[in-house]
Amino acid sequence: MGEADDSGRSKKIVFVTVGTTCFDALVKVVDSQLGKEELFRKGYTDLLIQMGRGTYTPSKTSGEDGSLAVDYFAFSPSVADYMRSASLIISHAGSGSIFEALRLGKPLIVVVNEDLMDNHQSELAEELAERKHLLCARPQTLHEVIRSMDLESLIPYPPADAATAAKLINRFLGFPDD
Template sequence: MGHGGKVFVTVGTTLFDALITAVDTQECKAALARQGYSSLVLQIGRGSYLPSKDDVGGLLKVDFFTFSPDLKEHLSSADLVISHAGSGSIFETLRMGKPLIVVVNEALMDNHQAELAEELAAQKYLLYASPGTLLKTITKMDLDSLVPYKPSNPAALVKSLNSFLGFHDD
């Protein structure tokens, strides 16, 4: 079950209408409301798709904006974050200890972001979805199964990522 409160969706500075469109469906909003969330705030970036502010029968208040000089306020007040797969957004959210669903932009070529998100999901730091699987992920999510992220030695992280990506130390 969800933990209630505010859901914050961010695409950062990217153009990722597929994520905003996926969250903006009545089915997705209803799933968030069933999980106990009462507020949905979407940061839509450079996208051209404008989400509906329909409130799903009074159960989920919806709002959106394009950019903010500082997303930390939105992240810190969120009870669940749904984010694009940018490493900065991922690690900032994890360092704040927020439950996170990372949605990968399948339209990107050579998508190293997907590899990072898959690896962090395998380690149970976050949940991983695509725009097409987001509804199912929200419906079935168990946030209590996530492991708290503890920032480590940056050199160890680089070594681990290099190994995962197939780069070897000489």
């Protein structure tokens, strides 16, 4: 169902986002030969990396030789369009990025940045992985997570239910339940 590239093959895009942070360890691991090979083996055709404040520059390739096409950029006013066109999202553990991907119903691998102090983001990622809404990795385990991933086993994240919150607020304010 994805768009086709110039050769007529269907595009399957992996979008990697680090948000506004510097997370060179994630960018390096997806840009590594092994990382690209694992994604290509899983049927992906394109890798688009949003590298944030990082200093590592990924290798740009066209994919014309039958390999994974790779492109990158540092920042964008909005990554929503990139997320929408992706077949798989690999993200840092920022809650905004996580919930945007889940809201879009996209398969998601969250990579925890172990260099952050008081990393509450890892707790969120691990809890959502335990509930089978996403896959969780560390930079050093990402290759294995990609190799063994079964995206069919993921459970869609339920959309927010405002009615429940409204009932609680009404009850608190003393209004009758309808």
